Amino acid sequence: MRETLVYLTHLDCDDTEPIMLDKLCRQVDGSEWGWSKLNTLCWAIGSISGAMSEDKEKQFLVTVIKDLLSLCEKKRGKDNKAVVASNIMYVVGQYPRFLRAHWKFLKTVVNKLFEFMHETHPGVQDMACDTFLKITQKCRRRFVTRQIHEQNTFIDELLMDNGIPIALLSPAQPPFTLRQVISKLEKHQVHVVYEAVATMISSLASDTEQERKDQLVGKLMAIPNEEWSVVVQHGTQIPETLWDPETVQRVINILRINIQTASALGHSYKSQLQWMYETMLHIYRVYSEMISTAIQRDGVIAAQHSNIRAMRSAKRDTIRLIETFVDASDDASFVCSNLIPPLMEPVLSDYPRCVPEARNPEVLLLFGTIIEKVKTQLSELPVIFAALFECTLNMITRNFEDYPDHRTYFFQFILAITRNCFEVFFQATEEQFKLVVNSICWAFKHTDRVNSELGLTILETFLKKLIANPAVATICYQRFFVLILQEVFYVLTDTFHKAEFKQQAAILQHMFSLVEQPNVLTAPIFDTTQHPTFTSNKEFLTHYVTSLLSTSFPHLLKVQVDQFVAKLFILSVGEEAPFKTHLRDFLVQLKEFASQDNNEFFVDETQVKLNEQRRMAVPGLVAGAHDTNDGMAD
Numbered sequence: 001m002r003e004t005l006v007y008l009t010h011l012d013c014d015d016t017e018p019i020m021l022d023k024l025c026r027q028v029d030g031s032e033w034g035w036s037k038l039n040t041l042c043w044a045i046g047s048i049s050g051a052m053s054e055d056k057e058k059q060f061l062v063t064v065i066k067d068l069l070s071l072c073e074k075k076r077g078k079d080n081k082a083v084v085a086s087n088i089m090y091v092v093g094q095y096p097r098f099l100r101a102h103w104k105f106l107k108t109v110v111n112k113l114f115e116f117m118h119e120t121h122p123g124v125q126d127m128a129c130d131t132f133l134k135i136t137q138k139c140r141r142r143f144v145t146r147q148i149h150e151q152n153t154f155i156d157e158l159l160m161d162n163g164i165p166i167a168l169l170s171p172a173q174p175p176f177t178l179r180q181v182i183s184k185l186e187k188h189q190v191h192v193v194y195e196a197v198a199t200m201i202s203s204l205a206s207d208t209e210q211e212r213k214d215q216l217v218g219k220l221m222a223i224p225n226e227e228w229s230v231v232v233q234h235g236t237q238i239p240e241t242l243w244d245p246e247t248v249q250r251v252i253n254i255l256r257i258n259i260q261t262a263s264a265l266g267h268s269y270k271s272q273l274q275w276m277y278e279t280m281l282h283i284y285r286v287y288s289e290m291i292s293t294a295i296q297r298d299g300v301i302a303a304q305h306s307n308i309r310a311m312r313s314a315k316r317d318t319i320r321l322i323e324t325f326v327d328a329s330d331d332a333s334f335v336c337s338n339l340i341p342p343l344m345e346p347v348l349s350d351y352p353r354c355v356p357e358a359r360n361p362e363v364l365l366l367f368g369t370i371i372e373k374v375k376t377q378l379s380e381l382p383v384i385f386a387a388l389f390e391c392t393l394n395m396i397t398r399n400f401e402d403y404p405d406h407r408t409y410f411f412q413f414i415l416a417i418t419r420n421c422f423e424v425f426f427q428a429t430e431e432q433f434k435l436v437v438n439s440i441c442w443a444f445k446h447t448d449r450v451n452s453e454l455g456l457t458i459l460e461t462f463l464k465k466l467i468a469n470p471a472v473a474t475i476c477y478q479r480f481f482v483l484i485l486q487e488v489f490y491v492l493t494d495t496f497h498k499a500e501f502k503q504q505a506a507i508l509q510h511m512f513s514l515v516e517q518p519n520v521l522t523a524p525i526f527d528t529t530q531h532p533t534f535t536s537n538k539e540f541l542t543h544y545v546t547s548l549l550s551t552s553f554p555h556l557l558k559v560q561v562d563q564f565v566a567k568l569f570i571l572s573v574g575e576e577a578p579f580k581t582h583l584r585d586f587l588v589q590l591k592e593f594a595s596q597d598n599n600e601f602f603v604d605e606t607q608v609k610l611n612e613q614r615r616m617a618v619p620g621l622v623a624g625a626h627d628t629n630d631g632m633a634d
Helices: 002-011 012-027 033-047 055-076 078-093 097-102 101-117 122-142 155-156 178-184 187-202 210-220 222-237 239-243 243-296 300-304 306-328 333-348 363-375 380-398 405-420 422-427 431-446 449-467 470-491 499-518 536-554 557-571 577-587 599-616
Strands: none
Touching: 002 012, 002 033, 002 101, 012 033, 012 055, 012 380, 033 078, 033 155, 033 577, 055 078, 055 097, 078 101, 078 122, 097 101, 097 122, 097 577, 101 122, 122 155, 122 187, 155 187, 178 222, 187 210, 187 243, 210 243, 222 239, 222 243, 239 243, 243 300, 243 306, 243 333, 300 306, 333 363, 333 380, 333 470, 363 380, 363 405, 380 405, 380 422, 380 431, 405 431, 422 599, 431 449, 431 470, 449 470, 449 499, 470 499, 470 536, 470 577, 499 557, 499 577, 536 557, 557 577
16 A cells, blocks of 8 residues: 555645645644544654655645644543544654755754653553654754754763762753653564664764764663662672562663664674673573573472573673674674673573573574674583584474474574584584484474475585585485485475475475585495396485385376486476476376465465566557557458
8 A cells, every 4th residue: 555655645745745734734724633533644744754846745744734734733531632633743753855854843843752752641651752763764864963053962961870879860851861751662673773873873983083983872771780789789788689579670661772782883883792791691690590490499390480580581682782783793703702601501501401491592692693693613612512503403303392492593504503513413422423414304394384494495505515525415415315305205296385495496406406416525425235127316315206206196196206306306406497397297287285284385476477467457568569450450
């Protein structure tokens, strides 16, 4: 619908604009007043932002805002006023080009949002915080630049007096300070405000304005840092205070403020992370010990006790904060030298020590992100792999359902290693390497699409990496080529994994092409002592796949299977499409697939056809498509 409105505005702005303004006038005069109608109309007004010329958009928006303000004045009752106010906030937030061009209006809007943040009517505060964040994301540079006729930048005024208690500040009126703005907000709303202000700071250039950036970050974080210092000081003097439920909740809240701030600041969050990193990991260690003690005393059920769950949340948020920074950082050497060494004992060593129910899956996500960021610079990777791999694999191989987050993050961890540090597998023992291959097969056998696709992506990457390591490839193919091929055929034909058909076909084509080209795969992929009659990999694989399919699908004629397998080899060294079509044609003739919806096999072709139909539906877009007359008739 939004696209339709944008197209209509582009086609005839002079028609679309009066229609919307007429509808708005009917809201003002009451003839069509209604919450649902007003919400729909304001959504439509917001959806055409950028579709007009700048002058027309200015004229249109000014008229809309005036009418909405008039409507807000006329309506009686807090509910009606709240609905109109929410729509005003939404519309204003949708027109960043106008806001960037008119600083006074932008400042007025933001100050009005701060006033709304003190309005206790349900929903108004949430809308004000969300709109504030949206505006800062679109106009962030305006808030850190001193505007004409202003003594200070907006950000400097906002972060002024952060050290003064709220009781000593003047009532909530412009110019607002951050402490005043957040004084009446819920915790989750405060997090949004911090993200918004951090977004402003992030617009400063990292090369020429880094010092000012660090100063502003220090001012922004003054309030939570003050509270954090109190928690740490009390915890140092009396360790038991860290276990107090109220203190745990304070720790969680401060960590979440930092997470939102870090997500907006990126690498510029470094100075703040350095300030609290050591104490944060100390609290992580304390909570780990407390959780372990409780579980040893009361059994696994203790992991579900409210205070233990809160401590686990604090641990999880600690990991999330570090992961957020690492993901956004542009300095791999800083991550390697400053962040990873302190992590090894409190976080990495703690993970395998915990009972499975108390292990934080975010640890897997963190180290996967670290590997993606620092790549081969990570000298501790063998230790990390040993600590995380087997204990997690044991958790997730009992079935396909338990520990869903651990599963996904574990497979992402394996993908990160395969993609960036493949050589670490060479350092694994023979049994560990076998477990790696089995874990990849286990991943793509999942019935949920996320883990299944992750497994196939890992396998594709794994096979491509082997090409660059022929010595390891020879050993790997001898031990696992047939196993991998068998497992891929299993998911290809089981009817539960049709959505991943394209990836399955690509993997099979790659594997068959290795065998079809004898100069690529020279070592035997089979045990020559058990199969002495076969003289080549192709001969063996032809026999093996033919037997596998004939046994699995006894209703197929031998000639069908023989022809299918022979053509797999022939098509494997060509384009992707013929090989995929050959596989698909074989599958749809199986009785297991005959009674099912097999549209997922034709996703690519269907998308091409739909795109062509859309183009054909527009007269003149495809040359000659609508010329049904051959020119011979009168």
